[in-house]
Amino acid sequence: MTELDDIDRRLLRALSLDATRPAADLGRELELSQPATWRRIRRLREIGAIKGRRLDLDAAALGFGVTVFLGVKLASRGRAGLEDFERAVCAIREVQTVEHVLGLYDYRLRVVARDLEDFERVLRRRIMTLPGIGPVEANVLLSEERLPGPL
Template sequence: MSALDDTDRRLLRLLQEDAARPASEIGRELGLSQPAAWRRIRRLREIGALKGRRLDLDAAALGFGVTVFLGVKLARTGRANLEDFERAVSAIREVQTVEHVLGLYDYRLRVVARDLADFERVLRRRIMTLPGIGPVEANVLLSEERLPGPI
């Protein structure tokens, strides 16, 4: 990856705050012209420092009042088992993130549901029927303070 200078880092901080901010506004804040700001943004995409745009949705406001983190241990590990599990779990729309981790569990899942009864339905009918699934531990999210900051 190409080295990032101070202007690139400031640009990334501005985009983290608001990814939809126009290049002309970014340029003004950084002391660059709009084309120069746009070229930097394009270069950051090309080198992989920017991986797209995201929209943060408020799950609770959309009717998903429960978030549960699941620790999942596979009954059998191996490349084929991992790929089968990842493919199957990624198809469950309530599963928001799938993280392959090192430690007590093989995977960490973030699951949203309308309420605990809805979560139980998703767990029993969808998650516990996945290929290769072993022990599962659930942790219900009580509150979340997300402090996104520059890397």
């Protein structure tokens, strides 16, 4: 891993708060020229410290009023089972995140739906028919108090 200096860390912190800020603005804050700021941003992308930019949408404002976290245990083990499950679950558009985890469950899914009836439809017709699916535990999101911030 490439070492990050204090300026790199300050630049990453500023970008994590607002990735749309112009390089000239960031440079003024960091006491760098615009080209020097761009070179640092490009280097941070190249070494993988910056993976991309993302637009955060408000699911509720877009008509998705229910978010459910599913703990999924696979019935069958093995590399082929994992790959088949991952490929199939990633094709379900209501599944927002797929996390392979260590613990009680093999996967943790974040699923959005318009309402509980819509979630039940997604669960019964799409998720419970996935290859290798075993026991599933659902937790409905009531509120989200903390949003991801800078590392």
